[in-house]
Amino acid sequence: MPESQCFNDYHVDPEKASADPTGRYSLNFVPYPGFLAPLRWGDGLSRAFRGRSAYQIGDSLLQAFDRVGPLHRRWGTPLELEALRRNIALFSRNIDQGPFLSPIGRFLLRRFMKAHLHNRARTIAFYEGNRAFIESNGRYDAPLLVTGSFRSGTTLLQRLLTEDPNTRSPLTFELERTTPPRQAGQDPALDPRVKKSAATMALLTRLAPGFVEKIAESHLWSPLEREESLPYCQIHNGLSIMNAPGAGRDFLRSMCQPDVADALLKYERNFFKMLDAYLPARSHWTNKSPAYALYFGKIFQHYPNARVVVTHRHPGKTMASACRLFESWLVPFDLSGSLDKVRLADIITDVFRSLYLTPLTYRQGNPDREGQIIDCRYLDLVSDPIGTVKSIYERFALEYSPAFEKRMTSYLKANWQGKHGRHKYSNEEYGIDLQRLYDQNREYFEYYRYRIQPNDDD
Numbered sequence: 001m002p003e004s005q006c007f008n009d010y011h012v013d014p015e016k017a018s019a020d021p022t023g024r025y026s027l028n029f030v031p032y033p034g035f036l037a038p039l040r041w042g043d044g045l046s047r048a049f050r051g052r053s054a055y056q057i058g059d060s061l062l063q064a065f066d067r068v069g070p071l072h073r074r075w076g077t078p079l080e081l082e083a084l085r086r087n088i089a090l091f092s093r094n095i096d097q098g099p100f101l102s103p104i105g106r107f108l109l110r111r112f113m114k115a116h117l118h119n120r121a122r123t124i125a126f127y128e129g130n131r132a133f134i135e136s137n138g139r140y141d142a143p144l145l146v147t148g149s150f151r152s153g154t155t156l157l158q159r160l161l162t163e164d165p166n167t168r169s170p171l172t173f174e175l176e177r178t179t180p181p182r183q184a185g186q187d188p189a190l191d192p193r194v195k196k197s198a199a200t201m202a203l204l205t206r207l208a209p210g211f212v213e214k215i216a217e218s219h220l221w222s223p224l225e226r227e228e229s230l231p232y233c234q235i236h237n238g239l240s241i242m243n244a245p246g247a248g249r250d251f252l253r254s255m256c257q258p259d260v261a262d263a264l265l266k267y268e269r270n271f272f273k274m275l276d277a278y279l280p281a282r283s284h285w286t287n288k289s290p291a292y293a294l295y296f297g298k299i300f301q302h303y304p305n306a307r308v309v310v311t312h313r314h315p316g317k318t319m320a321s322a323c324r325l326f327e328s329w330l331v332p333f334d335l336s337g338s339l340d341k342v343r344l345a346d347i348i349t350d351v352f353r354s355l356y357l358t359p360l361t362y363r364q365g366n367p368d369r370e371g372q373i374i375d376c377r378y379l380d381l382v383s384d385p386i387g388t389v390k391s392i393y394e395r396f397a398l399e400y401s402p403a404f405e406k407r408m409t410s411y412l413k414a415n416w417q418g419k420h421g422r423h424k425y426s427n428e429e430y431g432i433d434l435q436r437l438y439d440q441n442r443e444y445f446e447y448y449r450y451r452i453q454p455n456d457d458d
């Protein structure tokens with residue numbers, strides 16, 4: 001058994017980093033400004049006199065989750081909501097017990113999580129206060145959903161698909177500040193929430209210099225960009241997929257269980273019905289997230305008419321890239337040198353088995369759903385992006401227009417690959433053993449005819 005499997009999370013004593021020349025332990029690339037020093041001082045005093053960090057999460061996330069009061073079953077049954085509460089409690093406990101998050105990282109994480117739980121409260125309050133109008137006018141019945149493993153082309157595909165003038169997909173500022181919904185005829189760039197979202201990112205850049213820029217090397221993040229839906233719905237409900245590795249393997253595994261999906265997807269449906277009621281999609285909504293793959297069977301329970309695109313790329317080409325994305329997000333929260341890249345990869349490899357196999361297992365057991373599903377290989381997407389989108393629209397009998405194609409062409413010219421920087425990474429850097437990766441996901445490799453070693457066609 002690899003050393004990392006003996007541990008719940010990826011952290012090690014940062015003293016190891018100073019004695020290790022291999023680069024296995026990530027140093028924090030964020031030079032936190034001096035005016036944040038009082039956070040470290042306060043944490044030091046708390047540890048000296050109270051024996052714990054000054055910035056414990058404790059029950060604060062559960063209290064924010066419960067603050068909305070009893071909910072109608074449209075938001076989840078008691079058992080479905082309890083699945084979320086159980087995971088919030090596990091996340092909070094594991095983060096609080098972890099010794100290697102920095103004081104500033106703890107402070108920012110707690111603020112970040114609570115702010116998004118306030119989004120949930122605002123969304124529910126607005127929906128319930130305007131329920132008659134929303135339920136009469138809002139539609140979210142047959143979304144086009146893009147899923148697949150991280151780094152397999154889901155973001156590029158979503159942003160091409162959402163160039164269709166007949167579809168809608170949420171903009172970042174709509175997910176970061178959920179109310180009031182946009183109105184028909186309004187210029188999204190003039191929405192006051194754009195300035196607030198930009199101000200938040202500017203503040204984050206000031207508090208954590210280099211953080212936003214580093215993330216942009218893997219994933220462009222800006223107020224007016226079309227963004228992933230389900231991860232925001234997760235974090236509105238107290239679950240952060242990006243911080244999940246820091247909360248440990250047991251939290252990640254628990255968060256991936258199907259029972260978590262019911263209340264999440266009910267919340268997501270209500271959220272998009274609310275958005276659609278005030279600014280309807282002409283044809284359909286287009287959303288994407290690798291996390292949909294974790295709950296693949298639940299998609300069709302909650303959205304029986306969904307159209308689903310599953311992206312594929314050789315795991316040997318995506319795993320290190322995914323590790324670098326998570327590393328870039330997690331390092332700013334940690335004590336410098338405490339992130340062990342090999343342990344991080346071991347945790348992510350463990351969880352990614354669900355991303356690969358859950359959709360495949362569901363499809364093999366439910367062949368009647370195949371008319372609602374289409375596969376998309378990464379090589380096909382990058383070599384012929386417009387042709388790939390055309391094939392998706394043909395499969396689902398969606399209207400494909402010259403205006404749509406023109407907009408896709410313009411998008412591709414303006415957003416060439418690597419425009420915002422590129423990460424450099426390798427399987428060796430993260431200790432990723434391709435034979436072990438194959439053995440863990442043999443069914444997926446064999447079904448999609450991937451060899452152990454990736455080649456240029458993968």
